[in-house]
Amino acid sequence: MSSDVERHGHGETAELVEPPTLPLRPETPTEMFLLAIGSVCGAILGNALAFLSFVSAPKIRTTSHIGLLGNIPILVSLPGNTPLFSPSKLSTRTINHSLMALVAVTIVSATGCGIVGGNRFAAELAAGNSALKTADYRVAELRYRKAINIDARSGEAHEGLSRVYLATGNSMRADEELIRAAELLPDRAEIAEHLADLTYQIYFADPGRPVTRLRELEIRTKNLLKSWPDRPTGFRLAGLVLVERHRNTEAIDVMESGLARIEDGDLRTQLAAIYFENGDQAKAEAHLRAAIRVNPRYVPAFDLLYLQLMERAKVAAAREVLDDKLRQNHNLETALQLAPHDDAAGQRALAEELRATAAQEFAKGPETNARIGDFWLNRAELARRLTDSNAL
Secondary structure, X not given: OHHHHHHHOOOOOOOOOOOOOOOOOOOOOOHHHHHHHHHHHHHHHHHHHHHHHHHHXXXXXXXXXXXXXXXXXXXXXXXXXXXXXXXOOOOHHHHHHHHHHHHHHHHHHHHHXXXXXXXXXXXXXXXXXXXXXXXXXXXXXXXXXXXXXXXXXXXXXXXXXXXXHHHOOOHHHHHHHHHHHHHHOOOOHHHHHHHHHHHHHHHHHOOOOOHHHHHHHHHHHHHHHHHOOOOHHHHHHXXXXXXXXXXXXXXXXXXXXXXXHOOOHHHHHHHHHHHHHOOOHHHHHHHHHHHHHHOOOOHHHHHHHHHHHHHOOOHHHHHHHHHHXXXXXXXXXXXXXXXXXXXXXXXXXXXXXXXXXXXXXXXXXXOHHHHHHHHHHOOOOHHXXXXXXXXX
């Protein structure tokens, strides 16, 4: 058989697409089986111990007890006290009522334990979410892990733990937790999309571009397109997979079909990048301007359009893009992006005016001093940096 495998599978390799996950409980024996075996063994052991206790230290209370000790003749039988529970008084109805009471007590106890466990899990999950919002990642990780210890099948806890690992830069651990969350919550589109995006980021961050990761991404992308055909993430990632396989024309077709279903800035911006790479600069610019019209606050479209126009040596048009970006997204970062452009274009006076305006409008911001100081430091003007720092 091994020779057949070597002969027919020459040149083929088996690759791990997705790491296996450990089962939460053994397939056999089941919990009910163990409970039944434990009950039977407990009953047998209890009766055996009761019998051994009687034989080792016999106590004679009735004439039937003498018969258990051997063939001993009874000479005299004296009347004694009536037993508290005589066999005649233990009717079937009494026994049934006692058993029903025992079952009721057991059910109440089990329910109480379940409620307590559920409350503990909810408390730990809520504490983890709260710590994550305040960026207290150490506490968030601890709380999410406690929640998982209480309920290992909680997809929300695994997903929350993955966000903690992403925030702390541990992409591989985040990937493991997201895989588990996607298994436990297969109907949550945002988790499946997050997992596919993370798979692409891990693949792209590896200089070796591992084929196993690309195949894993391809599988996840097909699942997105099949399960959620009206969401743009599957089309965007499918296009990226095709680009990695050097099939740009097919990637463009896939992304265009996605835009025909739903408008999305990320999808349109990525499509513009592929058009520009293929040499179709006009279509690339048209898609980016369309993304800006739909959402004037979508910063990636502005940035990519600016870079493409600069690469095409359209400096004036590129400045108009930055000026429009500043009007739509009025913040320090955008202002300090436009000022260096003017300075590089030889318009120092205009750049200084923008810097001064930004210093006045964003003076209360905690990063204003450092960012404006860096503006001058990058131009080797230390004196101006110190002057602006003292003024602010």
